[in-house]
Amino acid sequence: MADTAARIADGPQIRYETPFPKVARIVLDRADKRNAQGTVMTYQLDAAMRRACQDDSISVIVLAAEGDHFSAGHDLSMSEAPAAAEAERVTLWGQYGGPGWEGMYAREREVYLEITERWRNAPKPVIAAVQGSVISGGLMLMWMADIIVAADDARFRDNTGSDMGVPGVEFFNHPFELGVRRAKQFLFTGGWLSAHAAAAAGMVNEVVPRADLQDRALALAEEIARTDRFTLKLIKDSINTAQDAMGRGAAMKAAFANHQIGHLQNMLLHGFPIDVTKLPESVRRHLEAALAASKTEG
Structure with missing residues (x-):
């Protein structure tokens, strides 16, 4: 039977840095895969977030x-085990x-929904510095x-x-x-x-020249870090709670359920959790071969 558990220690895909006092910088370091999220x-990102949150x-x-693109989304290569080791x-x-x-439901609920929600509710302010393509899972x-x-070269898409x-x-x-309408x-x-359209919609706070991106994010972090740490935690919790009171949590759960219905529909129609017919032929063949191999090994 194939090994179905991956360990967070397998191959560093995250860098953890402390460039300035009171500031941690976590870097997605899988540029050769356009930082696709596997x-x-x-789990390495979760460990880094936990480290930063627990460091007083x-x-x-x-x-x-790292690289030209922030993230190409979920890793569809099926080159990694689908689950972390149980202890992790x-x-x-x-x-x-x-x-x-x-x-499938349990994996997606942990790896995508609940872990992301944990990061969203991390008690310390998080600043994302994004460039290039940010697609779907990204x-x-x-x-x-x-x-x-x-x-200014950032662009965003959810083609799921x-x-x-x-x-x-x-x-x-x-x-x-x-x-709603956008x-x-x-x-x-x-x-x-585009980055400017995203800023106009309120999804992005600032748009800066590509060459200035990392410096601006760190400068903003230093500025925020001058505020008392506990006060920052209270501010963030208050605003997140206000957004949740608007129905975000319930909407998220309903959308996740619809996401699973979409997967099941695709399984009925195509034998795969996503509609492979619209993917490039090389990608489709790779996914179908990987799925067949996993069934054989299982």
């Missing part, structure tokens, strides 16, 4: 990414190898941040609906980031949103 990166010398966290999982769902849809990595600084047959990524924050157009078309 199982290993997810840190007041502000900066999330950055951070929620109580388990049953990653459960029958029927139980395993939006989730960015949306967990409290402040987003974008390079238009190309993959599911109604948006698992951490469904679209209407709260873009407003979110609908964004998802209905699967089109690109």
Whole structure:
């Protein structure tokens, strides 16, 4: 039987730095894969977030990414084990190898929904510095941040609906980031949103020249870090609670359920959790071969 558990120590895909007093900088360091989010990166990022949150010398966290692109989204290569080792999982769902849809549901609930929600509720302010393409799952990595600084070459897209047959990524924050009508157009078309359009919609705080991105994010972190650490925690918790009182939590759960329905529909139609018919032929063949191999090994 194939090894179905990955350890967070397998291959560094995250860098942890402390460039200035009171500031931690966490870097997605998988540029050769356009920082695609796989199982290993997810749990390494979770460990880095936990480290920064539990370090009393840190007041502000900066999330950055190596290379030309912030993140190409979920890793569809199926080159990594689908689950973390049991001891390293951070929620109580388990049953990653459960029958029927139980395993897929449990994995997506932990790896994408609940972990991202944990990051969103981290008690310390998080600033995301984003550049290049931010696609589908990459939006989730960015949306967990409290402040987003974008390079002028940044562009955003969620093509899970238009190309993959599911109604948006698992951490469904679209209407709260873009407003209802912009979110609908964004998802209905699967089109690109520029950095300046994202700023106009309120999804991005600032747009800066690419060359200034990292310096601006760190300067903002230093400015915020001058505020008392406990006061920052109280401010963040108050604002997040206000957003949740507007129905964000319930909307997120409903959207996640619809996401799973989309997966099941695709399984019935295509034998795969996403609509592979709209993907490039090389990608489709790779996914189908990987799925067949996993069934054989299992």
